[in-house]
Amino acid sequence: MSKILFSDLDGTLLCDDKTISETNRQAIQKMLDAGHYFVICTGRAIESGRNVATDLGLNQPGCFMICYNGAIVYDLSADKIIDEHSIPVEDVFKLFDCAKKAGIHVQTYQGNDIIALEHTRDLDLYAEKSGMSYSIKNDIVSALSKEPRKVLLADFDNTGKLEQFRDDNEEWTNQHMNSFFSCKEYLEYCPKNITKGSGIKVLCNFLNIPLKDSVAVGDERNDIPMLLTAGCGIAMANAYDDVLVIADSVTENDNNNDAIAEVIENYIFNDVKIGANA
Structure with missing residues (x-):
């Protein structure tokens, strides 16, 4: 059965120098090749997020993006908006x-x-x-x-x-x-009522994936709604204190040391018990 990984961008998927490690890149490709889905979740504008996704090669089938903190849900491969909201x-x-x-x-x-x-x-x-x-x-x-x-x-x-x-x-x-x-x-x-968490619900419904088969990982306060919404919410080792408190588990590694590869191996492929590292 397919799973879906929702990953924050800055401080999570990206290293401090805004690059992605080769280990993380290979891990993402491995999960995509296995039929799972990968989603960038960011507060960035759609143009900024799309540019990063393209640079990382994450504009292939199975790749999606939640940007503007949930106001837009976007299919990176098809280059089209799935869901959108705005402020009056x-x-x-x-x-x-x-x-x-x-x-x-x-x-x-x-x-x-x-x-x-x-x-x-x-x-x-x-x-x-x-x-x-x-x-x-x-x-x-x-x-x-x-x-x-x-x-x-x-x-x-x-x-x-x-x-x-x-x-x-x-x-x-x-x-x-x-x-x-x-x-x-x-x-x-x-x-109003739009967060990264609401974006997770929209995309899981769109792809017909149960929330229990979703994993979310992040480090900042705007990531809290998605960690609480996903079947498994994981805080980065470098996460803000408020994020660490609500997470089901915490990574051993930080964003500069292949934490996403760790999450993919443990929670996408091996079904590590939630809370094992918390």
Whole structure:
């Protein structure tokens, strides 16, 4: 029976230098050749995630992607969207307005571009890390041709502004959106009730795979919903403390030492008992 592995990208599948080890690459190919499925799960935009998948050779049959933290479920081989969700524009406008007043960099996405109102150091650092291009617009209203899938606030100086912003705006944002930290520098807002976990349900249903036959692995707080949703949720050895607490198991190796190959061998091919390493 086919199984499906959902893997976070940064800090999980990718090493710190944004490469993938040959051992991990071979392990993924082995599971694909055996008829299993491999899914990249990322908060990144679809264009950024697709570029990484192509570079890794993960655009072959059996490869899928959940991006924008669940707002898009994507068939990498067929190059088509399976499921998508967006944030109402009025909520996007309000987020931009509140972030600007708080002195925090804020951006969203249209097509292949990051959309921002100002050119900031945070924007440059994000663009460098994601490999995406950006456009600076005079106002967010005219910049959007359709509802975005995500809004991101960034603070690479870790001043505490993001935590304060989330607390100050929690009452109204919780009514309309999901919010979470994908890392300490990024506070992300996505469509209501949409997470990497909801993406797992969509894709398992699409492929007719029972949730009990799904495995998810990740390291950050935005990975928690998918670890709780999958039949087996595995935290990376290098995972954030909140992730370690909720996981069924923890890898022995970290993202720089072939942890994905470890997960594939133990949980896709050998059915290691859940919780054996926890």
